[in-house]
Amino acid sequence: MKLTILGCHSATPRINTNPTSQVLEINNHIFLIDCGEGTQVELRRNKVKFSRIKHIFISHLHGDHFFGLIGLISTFRLLTRETDLHIYGPKGLKEVITLQLKLGNSWTNFKLIFHELTSNESEVIFEDVKVSVTTIPLKHRVYTNGFLFKEKEGERKLDINAVLNADIDRAYYRKLKKGFDVTNEKGELIKNETVTKEPNTPKSYAFCSDTAYTESIVPIIKDVTVLYHESTFLEKHAHLSAPTKHSSAIEAATIAKKADVGTLILGHYSTRYDETEEFRTEARTVFDNVVLAESGKVFNF
Amino acid sequence: MKLTILGCHSATPRINTNPTSQVLEINNHIFLIDCGEGTQVELRRNKVKFSRIKHIFISHLHGDHFFGLIGLISTFRLLTRETDLHIYGPKGLKEVITLQLKLGNSWTNFKLIFHELTSNESEVIFEDVKVSVTTIPLKHRVYTNGFLFKEKEGERKLDINAVLNADIDRAYYRKLKKGFDVTNEKGELIKNETVTKEPNTPKSYAFCSDTAYTESIVPIIKDVTVLYHESTFLEKHAHLSAPTKHSSAIEAATIAKKADVGTLILGHYSTRYDETEEFRTEARTVFDNVVLAESGKVFNF
Numbered sequence: 147m148k149l150t151i152l153g154c155h156s157a158t159p160r161i162n163t164n165p166t167s168q169v170l171e172i173n174n175h176i177f178l179i180d181c182g183e184g185t186q187v188e189l190r191r192n193k194v195k196f197s198r199i200k201h202i203f204i205s206h207l208h209g210d211h212f213f214g215l216i217g218l219i220s221t222f223r224l225l226t227r228e229t230d231l232h233i234y235g236p237k238g239l240k241e242v243i244t245l246q247l248k249l250g251n252s253w254t255n256f257k258l259i260f261h262e263l264t265s266n267e268s269e270v271i272f273e274d275v276k277v278s279v280t281t282i283p284l285k286h287r288v289y290t291n292g293f294l295f296k297e298k299e300g301e302r303k304l305d306i307n308a309v310l311n312a313d314i315d316r317a318y319y320r321k322l323k324k325g326f327d328v329t330n331e332k333g334e335l336i337k338n339e340t341v342t343k344e345p346n347t348p349k350s351y352a353f354c355s356d357t358a359y360t361e362s363i364v365p366i367i368k369d370v371t372v373l374y375h376e377s378t379f380l381e382k383h384a385h386l387s388a389p390t391k392h393s394s395a396i397e398a399a400t401i402a403k404k405a406d407v408g409t410l411i412l413g414h415y416s417t418r419y420d421e422t423e424e425f426r427t428e429a430r431t432v433f434d435n436v437v438l439a440e441s442g443k444v445f446n447f
Numbered sequence: 448m449k450l451t452i453l454g455c456h457s458a459t460p461r462i463n464t465n466p467t468s469q470v471l472e473i474n475n476h477i478f479l480i481d482c483g484e485g486t487q488v489e490l491r492r493n494k495v496k497f498s499r500i501k502h503i504f505i506s507h508l509h510g511d512h513f514f515g516l517i518g519l520i521s522t523f524r525l526l527t528r529e530t531d532l533h534i535y536g537p538k539g540l541k542e543v544i545t546l547q548l549k550l551g552n553s554w555t556n557f558k559l560i561f562h563e564l565t566s567n568e569s570e571v572i573f574e575d576v577k578v579s580v581t582t583i584p585l586k587h588r589v590y591t592n593g594f595l596f597k598e599k600e601g602e603r604k605l606d607i608n609a610v611l612n613a614d615i616d617r618a619y620y621r622k623l624k625k626g627f628d629v630t631n632e633k634g635e636l637i638k639n640e641t642v643t644k645e646p647n648t649p650k651s652y653a654f655c656s657d658t659a660y661t662e663s664i665v666p667i668i669k670d671v672t673v674l675y676h677e678s679t680f681l682e683k684h685a686h687l688s689a690p691t692k693h694s695s696a697i698e699a700a701t702i703a704k705k706a707d708v709g710t711l712i713l714g715h716y717s718t719r720y721d722e723t724e725e726f727r728t729e730a731r732t733v734f735d736n737v738v739l740a741e742s743g744k745v746f747n748f
Binding site for chain 1: 458459460485492514517525540543552553589
């Protein structure tokens with residue numbers, strides 16, 4: 147997986163800070179997560195091919211997470227895109243996008259397929275052979291979901307020397323990869339585990355923004371490879387978390403610890419802070435493996 | 448008057464080009480004209496005080512002229528603005544802005560006053576003691592207006608030496624400025640023109656974008672100090688003007704010539720061109736006084 151941060155500040159776009167947007171590359175998919183104002187310019191800056199974006203996930207309908215969506219769709223239109231575009235987000239998104247297209251008399255020549263979310267339970271919203279995407283119900287001032295992107299368990303890997311030594315016909319390789327025992331050329335039963343290895347551990351990425359501190363997400367994001375959890379405030383402003391339904395760096399780290407995640411990425415910093423290093427310092431008092439999101443930063447995992 | 452170009456390219460925002468937006472300072476007003484995506488960042492870059500913007504004029508509902516408006520309004524809200532904001536633009540603007548505020552549960556704590564335009568005739572839409580704003584009906588693919596910003600005729604100026612020599616009581620100065628004859632201390636009638644001078648010539652600015660070539664606007668913009676007229680295409684693509692209802696540089700210059708304007712500013716360049724100098728070269732074959740809009744450029748007149 148490759149995660150590119152396009153923007154990771156809260157509230158308003160400014161000269162050197164962009165609102166929330168991320169690109170996740172996973173098994174040939176390019177998923178766009180949230181789309182604040184200016185996202186299409188950041189996609190260009192980070193050389194993401196527009197035509198490869200086929201799925202966009204919107205967490206909630208606050209401007210810093212979706213005001214760039216209509217502009218991106220319009221640009222797709224101007225670039226004469228023909229590929230379907232799937233958009234996953236809260237109910238209302240379809241109405242506001244289609245209203246703007248209607249007012250501009252600017253209908254797209256590609257299919258715009260809205261998957262409007264209304265459930266307060268975690269649900270699978272995308273799935274193919276290799277990947278699934280599941281919602282993570284969050285606690286914010288409006289209806290909000292995080293998203294869990296998961297690789298599926300892969301096939302077992304052939305231990306090719308063992309396979310050759312065991313004198314197994316090629317026709318059985320597929321069965322071996324699926325975990326079955328097979329019979330070799332001599333008619334002997336070959337136990338699967340003697341000629342195959344464990345598949346790669348499937349990786350996973352959880353995006354959780356915006357949200358107040360809520361332990362209800364812990365079972366859903368348990369053991370993820372990487373967790374992005376919003377951390378709007380430092381401790382000196384932690385009293386603002388509850389009324390605004392945001393989290394502090396320490397709250398984000400506490401969730402990371404309880405969920406036993408691999409790496410915690412912090413972001414959605416309040417624009418009141420000029421420096422972000424202190425977010426890491428505070429989070430590390432609770433959880434070790436913390437990194438900071440910043441525009442243009444790429445995480446490979 | 449001081450005109451600041453925030454963006455002057457058509458279609459989509461890109462790394463080094465911004466869609467249409469301008470700031471006009473005129474008699475203590477700061478008028479924002481159009482508001483493509485990213486306008487709020489350009490306002491910051493050009494150090495325009497957000498709180499001084501009280502009137503926003505939107506030409507039409509294509510994205511490159513208004514997708515930045517909802518973000519700017521949201522930022523005003525986050526900055527706890529309390530001053531009324533007047534928005535002038537096509538019918539539909541109120542619906543799309545209020546829908547987005549509603550979806551985000553983000554009502555403004557300042558009054559948002561929409562002046563929705565539907566007329567196909569030129570009409571006065573703003574007026575105070577010193578300034579008026581009039582619509583310029585344009586020909587585009589959707590309902591579109593340009594805007595004519597005009598200083599009103601000022602008062603006559605006192606020729607202070609002549610006034611003192613004529614022995615006129617101070618109480619009559621106001622009457623003199625308004626053009627009346629007065630009686631002096633000795634009871635003599637003093638002809639106004641012997642003690643006053645002509646007022647400054649009122650200046651005017653006409654913004655015309657987007658539009659096909661249309662001579663119907665010539666009487667409205669006749670003799671303006673400065674005309675901004677869109678010029679999306681160079682001659683080699685002039686055949687695209689009619690179907691897209693845009694203009695070429697030569698068409699813009701032809702309008703400038705027929706209206707006998709002072710200066711023509713070109714802009715709204717198609718993003719297919721990397722250089723803009725040729726727009727000026729072509730326009731100058733028809734009209735002499737041509738300048739090119741570019742982001743961050745300031746025109747004082």
